[in-house]
Amino acid sequence: MSDRPDAQRMETIVSLCKRRGFIFQSSEIYGGLNGLWDYGPLGVELKRNLKNYWWRVIVHERDDVVGMDGSILMNRAAWKASGHEDTFTDPMVDCRSCKARLRSDQLIDKGKGKQCPVCGGKDLTEPRSFNLMFKTYVGATEDEASLTYLRPDTAQAIFVQFKSILEISRKKLPFGIAQIGKAFRNEINPRNFTFRSREFEQMELEYFCRPEQGMKLLEYWKEERLRFYEKIGIPRDKLHVKTVSDEERAFYSKGTYDIEYDFPFGRQELEGVAYRTDYDLRQHQAASGKSLEYFDEDTKQKFIPHVVEPSAGVDRTVLALICEAYAEDEAPDEKGKMETRIVLRFHPRIAPIKCAVFPLLKNKDPLVAKAKEIVDLLRPHMFVFYDESGAIGRRYRRQDEIGTPFGITVDFETLGEKDAKLRDTVTLRERDSMKQERVGIKDLASILISRIA
């Protein structure tokens, strides 16, 4: 697949997201709010599965990483020290004709000067810096002393607690602190559905090391993160590693990779892996007057650790998962006639619902009772959906469209009415191949657990 934008495919995906309850516009009944989104019943499950898997891989399966969860509102001094208060800006221009607010670095100059993309006018103001942090006041007065910001990233909360966590966790370098949480940026032009929004979630790891380990760990984490995306179902050939050039890189970084994905709206960043040197800790040490040094018991050296940061966006990864999963193929309808099938081919690991259970008919009590038994059997292990209404083919189709990898049907053979040997067996259908196998109820849990692990 190329990185050429495919507007129609994107429209289809946005429409499916709304129709099946993945993503809604925030406050939609009030006309929404630009750049803000809500996750519906299926979106929230997909997002939880992604975050939980990241946490498992980054925190639980490693001895060298611990987690934390910091507050969104922090002392303003942290944002002064980090440089955000002075420099976390985009260049903004106003169109004097239609009053649109625009990012000047995104305006296209067709040789005759820059043009407003809304009204076509050319009467634009000079660009000026617009700080992307949302302001608020903590306390009962609205003055400079109580001003602070909604955090624009989760990383600074980690840097600010580095010393406390180092002390209580008894870790030695290299070790990391991981966090998942919301961040906010007052984007001038939110765009591309949930890709660039004003409120989003980050999954960030700050991996602290000795200065001489930095460049090597940058490579290590780039590879680890690529493997992560493959494990959640984004194939390696849809991912692209961009080496961020000296000019584009933050001045303190000695090396940065962007991991990009071919979205229908173009190739865009999913995650940045940046070697940030000791910049952040050094800034906070200077501003706070508190030592953020590490004491090496072996070498008796004291120094400020360097850090490699893999920083992933939850919302854009969810969007990539949906875009990657979306497919149309052919499947037979009730009468055997082939028709177009919409299917989300999620990896079972991140699929919102793992398994749907269907009694063949809803007005046959023994079928319904058996199906509900199976639901109870599987529920301690996975998210299961019970559906009894409509023709069985339609029920399959509804689950295909939301990416449920397995469907279990309880039929008359399950009840042993046709063949005693088939008593307490069910059909287990796989979403992508649509193949059905006959499986004993007692084996269902272990089969499914191994397939969704």
Added chain:
Amino acid sequence: MSDRPDAQRMETIVSLCKRRGFIFQSSEIYGGLNGLWDYGPLGVELKRNLKNYWWRVIVHERDDVVGMDGSILMNRAAWKASGHEDTFTDPMVDCRSCKARLRSDQLIDKGKGKQCPVCGGKDLTEPRSFNLMFKTYVGATEDEASLTYLRPDTAQAIFVQFKSILEISRKKLPFGIAQIGKAFRNEINPRNFTFRSREFEQMELEYFCRPEQGMKLLEYWKEERLRFYEKIGIPRDKLHVKTVSDEERAFYSKGTYDIEYDFPFGRQELEGVAYRTDYDLRQHQAASGKSLEYFDEDTKQKFIPHVVEPSAGVDRTVLALICEAYAEDEAPDEKGKMETRIVLRFHPRIAPIKCAVFPLLKNKDPLVAKAKEIVDLLRPHMFVFYDESGAIGRRYRRQDEIGTPFGITVDFETLGEKDAKLRDTVTLRERDSMKQERVGIKDLASILISRIA
């Protein structure tokens, strides 16, 4: 236990929370920010376990509830309609002597007029309404049109999406929408550690029903929620159900229960279970002009559903879990002498770390290798901690203090050096009883999985 405040116990708990990395002050190196807290490596695990268990019980194990995850920033119109913009206020007074800002309803009048609790002065201003919502501006201008608030509860996000979710989820009444997320209140006096903070997480369920079901479902959910707290290790006799009186209840509520817990600082609310009638949906329908009615296919009636809301605080429940778990008892030290042991008796279900694995000695490679094998064996199923440093008794003590329910020790018997029959067995120690049993490595996973389920 009485509801008499126990300041010393609370101090001990706060100090343990910091020392072992459960909870830190936000932005501590910058002097903190009043009413804001960060969760450290153990706190974040405890909080995740609580939230995941709530989600499992409320969403995954029920056919009648779906989840959602709405944005923190919403269209201001929602907060006008809900009544928050006009009435979500506390009465505030200033002390003219020391400039303290105080909640006038919390001042104690000792018969000689109200007094400032900070300086003792009596020169107080008249009370005035202070709105507890944090303000911010979405977009490039700071004017009325771009003003909005950080949400003060998660409930309104649910009401505003009620119709969208009803349509896509094909649910019939009664059914619920659940959400876990952050909310913000600019408290005049944050207090009692994380109990009353300015940023907190809520676990809210809005359970929609027919009007005639409301009072019965209020009772049902009160009982369900009491059972929940028991299942996470808060015994029934430490919980108190307060029937909120007509005077204290919101005017639109036909019945509200507070579920309270005996904190060391007094009896305080963990959760409110409120029958809110159709107030919220009616307000949003009127303000948005969009129908939020339900159409009953059986009776052909159209009506605005009523709602019962169990609304729990994540942070205060975490605090209750820590307070409830904290205990001091006696245990033998290395030489058999009895000493005071600090232990957090968390229910295994919510304990941050489920199991610690120790090689008896860290300088014996076969012990270390076997211990690491066990770590790899258990990691797919639970959060496991590996610790090789210090005397084994000290390692037990460290885990007791953070509430790890199980400890596994790999010793020379595990290697089969003393008795071939004991090869590949380990000691499994239970935290509270400190009893040790000899268990085969191959049985460890299933034994532990059943005990932490």
